[in-house]
Amino acid sequence: MKIGILKESKKGERRVSISPNIAKQLIEKGFEIFVEEDAGVASSFKNSDYTKVGAVVDIRGVVFKESNILIKINPFDEDDLKLVDESHILMSQLFHKSHPELIKAIAEKGASAFSMDAMPRISRAQDMDVLSSQSNLAGYKAVILGAYEMTKIFPLMMTAAGTITPSRVLIYGVGVAGLQAIATAKRLGAVVEATDIRLETKEQTESLGAKFITVDNTGEAKAEGGYAKEASEDYARRQKEAVNKSLFQADLVITTAMVPGRKSPVLITEEQVKQMKNGAVIVDLAAAQGGNCELSKLNQNIIKYGVKIIGTTIAPESVSTNASDLYAKNMFNFIMHLTENNEFKWDLEEEITDETLIVQNGKIRKNGKTE
Numbered sequence: 001m002k003i004g005i006l007k008e009s010k011k012g013e014r015r016v017s018i019s020p021n022i023a024k025q026l027i028e029k030g031f032e033i034f035v036e037e038d039a040g041v042a043s044s045f046k047n048s049d050y051t052k053v054g055a056v057v058d059i060r061g062v063v064f065k066e067s068n069i070l071i072k073i074n075p076f077d078e079d080d081l082k083l084v085d086e087s088h089i090l091m092s093q094l095f096h097k098s099h100p101e102l103i104k105a106i107a108e109k110g111a112s113a114f115s116m117d118a119m120p121r122i123s124r125a126q127d128m129d130v131l132s133s134q135s136n137l138a139g140y141k142a143v144i145l146g147a148y149e150m151t152k153i154f155p156l157m158m159t160a161a162g163t164i165t166p167s168r169v170l171i172y173g174v175g176v177a178g179l180q181a182i183a184t185a186k187r188l189g190a191v192v193e194a195t196d197i198r199l200e201t202k203e204q205t206e207s208l209g210a211k212f213i214t215v216d217n218t219g220e221a222k223a224e225g226g227y228a229k230e231a232s233e234d235y236a237r238r239q240k241e242a243v244n245k246s247l248f249q250a251d252l253v254i255t256t257a258m259v260p261g262r263k264s265p266v267l268i269t270e271e272q273v274k275q276m277k278n279g280a281v282i283v284d285l286a287a288a289q290g291g292n293c294e295l296s297k298l299n300q301n302i303i304k305y306g307v308k309i310i311g312t313t314i315a316p317e318s319v320s321t322n323a324s325d326l327y328a329k330n331m332f333n334f335i336m337h338l339t340e341n342n343e344f345k346w347d348l349e350e351e352i353t354d355e356t357l358i359v360q361n362g363k364i365r366k367n368g369k370t371e
Helices: 020-028 047-052 060-066 100-108 123-128 130-149 176-187 201-207 233-249 270-274 320-338 351-356
Strands: 002-005 032-036 056-058 069-071 089-092 112-115 157-159 162-164 168-172 191-195 252-255 281-284 300-304 307-311 357-360 363-366
Touching (some): 002 060, 020 032, 020 047, 032 047, 032 060, 047 056, 056 060, 100 357, 100 363, 123 320, 123 351, 130 176, 130 252, 130 281, 130 307, 168 233, 176 191, 176 201, 176 252, 191 233, 233 270, 320 351, 351 357
Parallel strands (some): 002 032, 002 069, 032 056, 089 112, 168 252, 252 281
Antiparallel strands (some): 112 357, 157 162, 357 363
16 A cells, blocks of 8 residues: 655645655555655755655645555645545544535545544554644644743743742643643743633643642533533633633633634633733744734734734644644554555544544544445
């Protein structure tokens, strides 16, 4: 079976879906690897790094023609689909719930497609979960980005000229990204607080040395499969009231709250921004889905009411070497899970296959069935 690694075309994207090290492991398992020219350059992987491990580096058209499996990080676009046919099996983050037109276009090509962002949050799938591996890096990088943009340092520092008090950091959302942000900010010496609709995250927050801001979530919908649910208007109001004191004292705020397939919940309103400290920084990791801050704009740094608001999703891309390697490891584990003796098992009774297979042989699947 032949695997094609495509160069990412999304603006600002620096990652590659398979690193040379993982390409080598796949080749050792009996797969043939075709890599589009310069696919790994932005992640510091040269074309020669791939050829040294036995992969074939060639132009885009050849990769499509020679490959059975086509792998990307971002959704396949119109230019990709022009070269896709019924023999192809596509693998990427398709974000299928919010991109029905893409899924329809793939089906019209007669191809099959797996969506990596549909991975079930179960223990067996942890080593295939790209959302977790990439969010982990996003949480780390968000703190580093915030530290760079702030006009203060994080730790307590006692000098002959006087004592510098530690910065205060507030984190919305204690998922994978939030937990890593907490850990990173604590290591840098900040006073850290965090909040989340999932009260079960309180213990995790406190284990990392941060204070958890508790808001009663009685009556709220429970999270399914480890993914957060959108909060009710009543909960959102009560959360604002509970968090406001910490928000208005914070030097850095990091927001990570996203609901799969939905617009990001607004957690910080314009009115709240007006009351924040002059010079405070907000790093909004949910900007691609509308943002957790009402004033966020994707890929823009804006200053409103003395607060710098950074709307971004590019944190993993900014550490693209590590991000690519982790994504590649996820993909390797996923491919090993789906195949046996270099052939797909197509075990639709198995949960991971069932939930990630979105299109099969041109048929769109819903609720575990093809239409």
